Amino acid sequence: MGRKRAEVRREEILAATVDEIEATGLRSLRVADVARRLELSASLVIYHFATKEALVTEAFAFAGENDLDQAREIAAADRAAHQVLDDLLEWYLPSGSTRSWAIWMDAWSSALFDEEIRRTLAQLDDAWQAVFAEVVRRGAATGDFTVAADDIEAAVAKIIAHLDGLSVRLMVAGDEDLRATMMAWVREFADSVLGRAQPRV
Template sequence: MPRKSASVRREEILAATVEEIESTGLRTLRVADVAQRLGLSPSLVIYHFVTKEALVAAAFAHAGENDLYRARRLAATRKPAAQRLRDVVQWYMPSGSTRSWKIWIDGWSAGLFDDGVKSTFSSLDREWKTILSELIVAGLEAKEFRFSHAREATEASANGPTGATVSEMADDCATRILAYLDGLAVQLIFNPESVTPATLANWVDAFVARELD
């Protein structure tokens, strides 16, 4: 049997690390447990990633990029911008997909004390905001959204409406939407008896509608 390339082996290790974090949590994660999932030696895992901290940061980046890949595909369809935005938001939500929010909540906590993880999460967050912001701008240009607060801001400008101003407003809107989704995800996981997936979906639809009106 031919030996696997370094890139393939790294992908396998990253996937196994994500599975281990999802199964047992980041606090008790051991390189040996990741290695055992693949039938490898811990030294081989360290050979590819040098430290456990580097492995964890790379694993979160791997999981995040997989989610972003799907989001970009949803955003690139030929549907109206409003529907594409809704599809992306539904994908981000902690329901209706196979994504596990446990690992992200675990990662947020780790990012408070690990600069590598914090940097990874900051980069992923910027990517998500870019996707949402571009869809919001596309919806404005197609007159699918009113976005009255943005229009009022540009009309008040001495220079009149500018793409940069609208873009900045769209970025702010994307930030608020993601912050709202993140907070609801925490509630859904820790208080499932009071925040069901159906309730969350209704709240999100109403919140996004108000943001874009």
């Protein structure tokens, strides 16, 4: 029972850390603020995570896995592959409070100086590639997409890079009206890279 409670407490601390980073940014993050969110002592947070750096790294991984779980749920839908891909693209691009990108922008900038965060982000990126690639493979098998099997990995990497760049720009601009335009750009780019078999109507 003690072990189970410890695991639950770790998840609670990680979730609170993610909330704190999204609210105030990584630069302002203090272990004491995370502890205050849960009405804990800072020493208990450090007991579970030896350093602030370890806490931050695991918080990024925790947030990434939560996002991936939602993406996998979308990808598993019993719909045509091109429809599932559209749903993934729609969900991935920031929209109001639907999905917070603040933590990922913090993670990317931190990765320039922190090897552990860089490794964590690389692992998460591989997982994202796998989710998208599985949908595209299904689409290629059913004729939704004409991309060759050997080109799928590279095509997915291009689409995600395109999404990431537009997402950061959208977050900085803070213009929700711009989102519809960027969504059209993303879909047009994905169609060109994957060779969508059926034109959009």
